[in-house]
Amino acid sequence: MPRQVDHEARRRELTAALLRIAGTRGLRAVSMREIAAEAGVSLRVVQYYFAGKQALLESGLTELGARMDRRVRRRTAAAGELTARGVLEAVLATIVPCDEESRLDSMAWTAYYTAALTDPALAAAGLTLPDALENFLTTRLTDAQRAGEIAADRDPRTEIAALLALANGLTSSVLSGQRDHRAAMYIVGYQLDRLFGPATP
Numbered sequence: 001m002p003r004q005v006d007h008e009a010r011r012r013e014l015t016a017a018l019l020r021i022a023g024t025r026g027l028r029a030v031s032m033r034e035i036a037a038e039a040g041v042s043l044r045v046v047q048y049y050f051a052g053k054q055a056l057l058e059s060g061l062t063e064l065g066a067r068m069d070r071r072v073r074r075r076t077a078a079a080g081e082l083t084a085r086g087v088l089e090a091v092l093a094t095i096v097p098c099d100e101e102s103r104l105d106s107m108a109w110t111a112y113y114t115a116a117l118t119d120p121a122l123a124a125a126g127l128t129l130p131d132a133l134e135n136f137l138t139t140r141l142t143d144a145q146r147a148g149e150i151a152a153d154r155d156p157r158t159e160i161a162a163l164l165a166l167a168n169g170l171t172s173s174v175l176s177g178q179r180d181h182r183a184a185m186y187i188v189g190y191q192l193d194r195l196f197g198p199a200t201p
Helices: 007-025 032-039 043-049 053-079 084-095 100-116 120-126 128-146 156-175 181-196
Strands: none
Touching: 007 032, 007 043, 007 053, 007 100, 032 043, 032 053, 053 084, 053 100, 053 120, 053 128, 084 128, 084 156, 084 181, 100 120, 100 156, 128 156, 156 181
């Protein structure tokens, strides 16, 4: 009797192989043949699940977003009930890589970002992820402002854009070895203190 194939699991395996290549060698090294070799399957298998390289690349972007979402949910679940500051801290701590797995994902995301600068199709596919995160956090900060947790003269969207830019810059410094995750989060905490006031011990 033929063995049944879990098609979703196979798609995930191929996408994971793509992200391993992107995280270690960049998107220029990504090809259908390289993904097949990395996943230990035939080229025909990759072609069966993905119509072309663009579909594969978009699958990788979706998975990177899903991985970040899972990390944020794990971090917030472990912390319990969170204030707006707690949510912001959890998200920013997730953006900045803290272990080998998140470092490789950050490298893959950097490879996507670099490629998207000269690839309009890839840029269009990837724009929804940062925008969705910025919108979500802006809503949380706006609610916090209405509740009196931050000053009324602060602009929530500008504050969130600045914090995300800070996290992305700190990610680069962690990836380069300039500082570690703990040092990066000290800087994040410093900026959050300026926004919300000193954190309660």
